[in-house]
Amino acid sequence: MEFSLTEDQLAIKDLSAQVLADLSTDERLKALQEKGEVYDKDLWQQFADSGLLGMAVPESYGGSGFGLVEICLMLEEQGRYVAPLPLLPSLALAGLALAEYGSEEQKTQYLTALATGESILTAALAEEGLSNPHKTVLNAEKNGDQYILNGTRVCVPYAKESAVVLVPATQEDGKTVIFLVTPGTEGVELEYQESTNGEPLYTMTLSNVSLSQAQVLAGADKGEEAYKFMVDRGNVCHAATQVGIAEEALKRTVEYTTERKQFGKSIAQFQGTTLRCADAYMDIEGMRSTYWQAVWKLSENMPAEPEVRAAKYWACVAGGRVVHTAQHLHGGIGADIDYPLHRYFLWAKRNELNLGGGSLQLAKLGALLADKESVVNVL
Known part of the structure; x- marks a missing residue:
């Protein structure tokens, strides 16, 4: 096991710390909370302008082509400053999965916008009353070339603010499929939930939501x-x-x-x-x-x-x-x-x-x- 960091990784860690130290002060956090801001939009854009949001995005989609290690170094610094930013859902939950399993069209559409700070991404993994996030009760029914989704996900971080939500669902045969659901899609309802640390969470209810094959991130063989x-x-x-x-x-x-x-x-x-x-x-x-x-x-x-x-x-x-x-x-x-x-x-x-x-x-x-x-x- 190799614990030492490369020069590039140390530079990423130092840059993250510098940006956060300048913009995520105790006074600023208090002011954002009083304004009711769910995340720091200026700080998010500063991360984008510094190239930090594209660290784990492949170079062909506007990023730097790094990976999980670099994301974790950034998240350590975010934790140190408790900065209200959607880094974990965007980069770790959704970004890495899109880079690994997405089609060329999906990567171009979402990863490029993530690297520039234009889009926030997230994933719906939690479910009410279940201690195991792998166990899903959201159902997907195949109807010709379409999938019909019904069910509820809770505690979806930044769902309303995101360009797309990665949503796992179970087919009748018990196999898991991962879908890309746009929050504004017909049949998708979002209800705000209070969280302990102020992170915006939403209950996401899907009622007969119709999705095409183009909106499948990972089919039953890879779900x-x-x-x-x-x-x-x-x-x-x-x-x-x-x-x-x-x-x-x-x-x-x-x-x-x-x-x-x-x-x-x-x-x-x-x-x-x-x-x-x-x-x-x-x-x-x-x-x-x-x-x-x-x-x-x-x-x-x-x-x-x-x-x-x-x-x-x-x-x-x-x-x-x-x-x-x-x-x-x-x-x-x-x-x-x-x-x-x-x-x-x-x-x-x-x-x-x-x-x-x-x-x-x-x-x-x-x-x-x-x-x-x-x-x-x-x-």
Whole structure:
């Protein structure tokens, strides 16, 4: 396993950090929230103008031709600044899948617009009441040259703002097909949902939505593979974001405890504070090592399900411990919504629940290690 980064990768990480440091300040985040802005449009365009949105887009479609590693480096920095941007759904969930499975026409239409910042992309993977995102209840019925879709998806990020949504559905024979659904298509209804961290989510209801073969991303022969492709990369990208969130939460906590005085000295000098921060540091390093192992294996097209499960488990459990420590050591001010720390707790909780929480990941990992059927009910 190779952990070292190339010069290009380091440059991508540094550029992402520079753009975010300039435009995603605590004051700006508060102002955007007060205005009710669902994402930072100026920052999104700055990412496009800097070439960052096209990092994982093939060169023939206006990008730089990089991949998952570079996306994860950007997402770590996004987590560090809790910047409201649709990077993960656009680049990781939809962009990589389109680059891997899309037709020439689909790639030209959507990836080129993504690289320039003209379009946001997303995918509908979550379902109400199901702990397993691979299990779908959205149905696709073949009717001549058309597909008729019926069903509901919940918690679809940026659905209303996106040019297209990647939607998995199940045929009568039980096989999965991935469709490209435009939000404005007849029969598609979107209902806004509140999220913990302010990310715009929507319930997406499809009622007799008619789609042509041109709107199929992956047919029955490749559908389940494409679905797993999206979920695996989504999980490690949530883990990458969680590392950035946790690192910055700990950094701010160390700074605060150094300045905060009690009984005549800073609380950072108390053993209890020191031990909590040390435990948080070790949790972050565990998160980092597990997720990079998963990223490396996926980038090399190697089987990586145990590594992906382990990475997401650590992101859920260890990430939660770190932000709880940050809140605790800040005392009452940590829970004040006028103080920036609360954003890190809310973002961490959102990442934890996306695509299955720690209990599901651990149960799945246990089933894999026991060489048993991996369909596990943890409800």
